[in-house]
Amino acid sequence: MMIKRPFFWMIVATVAVFAIAPLVGGIGVRESLFLAAIYMILALNLNFMIGYTGYVNFGSIVFFGLGGTLGIFAITVWGWPLWAALIGAGVVVAGLALLLGLGILRLRGAYFALATIGVVEATKAFVSNFDPFGGSTGMYISFSAYKPLGGAREALWVAYFLLVAVLGISLLLSFWIKRSRFGLGLFAIREDEDAAMVLGVKAPLFKAIIYSVSSVLPAIAGVLFFFKNGVIQPEQAFDLTLSIEAIVMLMLGGQGTVIGAALGGFAYEQFRGYLLTSSTFSSFHLVIAGALLLLIVLFAPGGLIGWAHERWAITRKVLE
Amino acid sequence: MSRLMDVQNVSKHFSGVKAVNDVSFYLDPGEILGLIGPNGAGKTTLFNLVSGVIPPDHGRVVMRGEDITGMAPYHVVDRGLARTHQIVKPLNDMTVLDNVTVGACFGSEKMGLKRAREKALSVIRMVGLEDRRNLLANQLTIAGKKRLEVARALAGNPQLLLLDEVLAGLNPTEVQGMINVIRTIREDSGIAILIIEHLMQAVMNLSDRVMVLNFGSTLATGTPEEVTRHPQVIEAYLGDPDMAEKLMRK
Numbered sequence: 001m002m003i004k005r006p007f008f009w010m011i012v013a014t015v016a017v018f019a020i021a022p023l024v025g026g027i028g029v030r031e032s033l034f035l036a037a038i039y040m041i042l043a044l045n046l047n048f049m050i051g052y053t054g055y056v057n058f059g060s061i062v063f064f065g066l067g068g069t070l071g072i073f074a075i076t077v078w079g080w081p082l083w084a085a086l087i088g089a090g091v092v093v094a095g096l097a098l099l100l101g102l103g104i105l106r107l108r109g110a111y112f113a114l115a116t117i118g119v120v121e122a123t124k125a126f127v128s129n130f131d132p133f134g135g136s137t138g139m140y141i142s143f144s145a146y147k148p149l150g151g152a153r154e155a156l157w158v159a160y161f162l163l164v165a166v167l168g169i170s171l172l173l174s175f176w177i178k179r180s181r182f183g184l185g186l187f188a189i190r191e192d193e194d195a196a197m198v199l200g201v202k203a204p205l206f207k208a209i210i211y212s213v214s215s216v217l218p219a220i221a222g223v224l225f226f227f228k229n230g231v232i233q234p235e236q237a238f239d240l241t242l243s244i245e246a247i248v249m250l251m252l253g254g255q256g257t258v259i260g261a262a263l264g265g266f267a268y269e270q271f272r273g274y275l276l277t278s279s280t281f282s283s284f285h286l287v288i289a290g291a292l293l294l295l296i297v298l299f300a301p302g303g304l305i306g307w308a309h310e311r312w313a314i315t316r317k318v319l320e
Numbered sequence: 321m322s323r324l325m326d327v328q329n330v331s332k333h334f335s336g337v338k339a340v341n342d343v344s345f346y347l348d349p350g351e352i353l354g355l356i357g358p359n360g361a362g363k364t365t366l367f368n369l370v371s372g373v374i375p376p377d378h379g380r381v382v383m384r385g386e387d388i389t390g391m392a393p394y395h396v397v398d399r400g401l402a403r404t405h406q407i408v409k410p411l412n413d414m415t416v417l418d419n420v421t422v423g424a425c426f427g428s429e430k431m432g433l434k435r436a437r438e439k440a441l442s443v444i445r446m447v448g449l450e451d452r453r454n455l456l457a458n459q460l461t462i463a464g465k466k467r468l469e470v471a472r473a474l475a476g477n478p479q480l481l482l483l484d485e486v487l488a489g490l491n492p493t494e495v496q497g498m499i500n501v502i503r504t505i506r507e508d509s510g511i512a513i514l515i516i517e518h519l520m521q522a523v524m525n526l527s528d529r530v531m532v533l534n535f536g537s538t539l540a541t542g543t544p545e546e547v548t549r550h551p552q553v554i555e556a557y558l559g560d561p562d563m564a565e566k567l568m569r570k
Contacts, residue, residue: 181425181433188422191411198371198405199472200397200426 007175007258007320014262015168019161032273034160034228037167040265041221042242043249044170044258048214050247051256052183053207054190055105059116060218060246062123065237067093067219068226069127072139075227077132081148082227086162086220093219094212101211105204108193117240124238138233141226159228163221170217174258175320177213186210190256241286245272248293254305258320263304323382324349324480324512325401330369330379332362339365340376341536347480350510354517354527354544358557362536363516364406367482370514371403372396383480400428402478404469406485406516410457417453420444420471427476440475446508447471447501463494470501474511481505483515487522495519502526520558524548532557 002008018037022030042060049057071089074080080088104115128136146155177183185206188196197203226232245268253264268289275285300307308315325347332340340362347353355363369376375390382388383399391399402423411419420443424436431439444453447467452460457468466486473481483502487495499522505511517523523530524544532539532553539557540550547553 181436184418184422184425184433187414187418188411188426191413192409194373195405195409195411196422196426197393198373198397198403198409199423200394200428200430200476201422202394202426 002172002176002179005320006318008172010259011168011171011175014171015164018164018167022160030157030160032269034163035273036266036269037163038221038225039246039249039269040262041163041167041170041217042246043253043261043265043268044167044174045214045218046246046250047174047255047258047261048177048186048210050250051261052177052186052190053210054193055108055207055211056113056247057116057211057214058113058247059118059120059240059243060214061239061243062116062120063093063097063215063218064222064225064242065120065127065234065239066096066123066222067215068222068232068237069133069139069234071219071223072141072226072232073133075145076139076141082158082162082223085227086223089223090216090220094216097215098208098212101208102204105207105211120238120240120243124234127238128234133234134232136234138231138237140231145227156228159224163224166217166221166224171258171262173213173217174261177210178258178320182206182209245286245289248289248296251293251296251301251303254303254307254309257303257305257309260303260305322349323347324351324384325370325514326382327370328380328382330366330376330381332365332369332374332376338536340369342379343533343536343538344379345531345538345541347512347514349479350506350512351529352506352513352515352527354515354523354530355533356517356520356523356530356557357533357539361533363533364484365536366533367403367484367514367516370396371401371482394426397426397428397476397478400479401482402427402473402476402480403482404466404473404484404486406488408462408465408469410460410465410468412456412458414457415454416444416449416457416460416468416471417441419457419468420475423472423475427473427478429477431476436475439477440471443471443475446474446504448497463490463498466490466498467501470498474505477509478511480512480514483513483517485516485518487517487519495522499526 018033022033046057046060049055067089070092071085074085074088107115127133146152149155149158185201188201189203189206193203249264249268250261252268254260272285275281296303305319323346327345329342329344330340331342343366357363368374370381372391372393380387380389388396388399417440420440421436424431424439444450447470449467452464460468470486487498490498527544530544530547531541532547534556540547540553
């Protein structure tokens with residue numbers, strides 16, 4: 001049923017472009033698209049909470065950081081192969097998120113948002129003081145870890161293509177949940193949680209499940225990011241700034257829509273890359289991101305796609 | 321015994337105010353029970369106690385032999401209860417069809433998405449919102465939103481429907497339309513209905529029995545004729561000894 005929809009083929013095309021472009025354009029293109037894919041994955045999975053369920057998660061980065069930490073730990077200390085570390089990190093983070101979600105999702109609105117910031121800071125403090133994870137200096141990946149993949153150069157390509165696969169899964173999952181019975185229940189919670197419960201939606205369970213679902217792919221992306229990076233440090237892994245940037249991406253593209261989240265992530269990476277390399281605006285990008293968020297919230301709360309949906313009926317039909 | 325719902329001595333206090341005080345009533349399958357009383361009598365609170373929105377301080381709510389006291393609303397829904405809200409709660413940024421599909425998917429009969437859509441369409445037709453099914457819920461008029469409340473509650477195939485002032489704020493034509501909807505529900509599906517309503521003529525015409533609440537307590541229960549002749553009910557609520565005859569004549 002999904003295959004019949006044009007949007008499914010747009011996802012296929014997007015993934016194909018990500019897979020082919022660096023083969024043509026070289027390593028520079030690959031590096032830019034790698035980061036773009038990370039951003040898109042973060043925004044798409046954050047969309048499950050903010051866009052679909054109406055819960056503002058300020059601390060979505062904790063999944064990325066914790067996944068990275070656990071995955072790199074498994075690779076460097078236990079000598080796990082990359083694929084096992086990816087699955088292991090995804091499963092463990094999803095389990096922890098489910099338990100945590102059952103607890104903190106009793107909070108609503110601003111209280112939930114505050115709690116999510118607490119989760120990031122608490123996890124960062126724990127990892128920074130936990131010696132097996134290397135404490136505050138983190139963990140380094142030795143060269144030998146890349147050997148099974150044919151050496152460091154090849155490993156970077158493997159990490160890239162795996163990340164593109166994670167991006168593809170994020171897009172398909174977003175599309176599928178949006179069109180599913182489960183997604184309908186989430187939207188009902190977003191619109192009016194009390195009404196949804198009276199209509200029979202088991203809100204506490206639904207919220208905990210989606211919180212957990214929204215953690216898996218960022219956790220796997222975290223392993224890939226830090227595997228490619230070669231080093232993981234708590235300051236970088238649990239960076240609250242990136243968490244907030246993910247919200248900017250989502251709001252920019254249009255929360256609640258699949259294409260909006262993806263587009264927002266991609267556009268933000270391009271714009272950030274431009275500002276970082278420009279001599280006038282270097283490390284000025286956060287100021288602009290903040291101003292941008294303010295403008296979006298004030299004048300186009302639906303983001304780019306929400307704005308388009310208001311003007312043209314056709315985009316509502318085709319773009320999910 | 322095959323009581324559909326048996327409410328035994330429920331009470332609820334809000335910081336010293338006795339909103340509902342020791343109220344008992346029952347409903348048989350297919351029956352319509354009218355619930356009337358002045359503003360602040362505790363009618364909506366009683367609905368909230370029965371539907372699991374707030375737990376009672378004392379007393380029991382039994383549905384088809386099962387104690388459902390203090391259960392979460394979505395568990396009460398599973399047992400076959402559905403309700404509307406006096407202050408409408410549409411899922412604003414979703415279409416009318418999606419609103420009703422939520423009711424069908426998650427109501428007492430958990431339907432799959434495809435069947436739920438079909439069910440939703442048939443209920444939407446029944447309440448007369450067919451031409452507006454693709455509008456967003458917040459674009460509906462108040463009368464439309466009240467119909468939407470009824471449609472959502474009905475879509476899950478409940479056995480007991482709680483209607484909270486679905487006629488309030490409607491003009492005479494809309495009132496007649498809604499009364500016809502309620503009649504159709506009863507004739508087509510045999511669902512039991514507990515209805516809060518201020519419009520006396522409608523309550524008297526629709527209900528098999530009527531219960532009167534005043535200051536959180538039951539003042540009287542009986543057939544519409546009995547209740548309208550009850551001296552205390554006349555004093556507390558109707559205010560006119562000839563009301564019964566006037567209403568019956570209409």
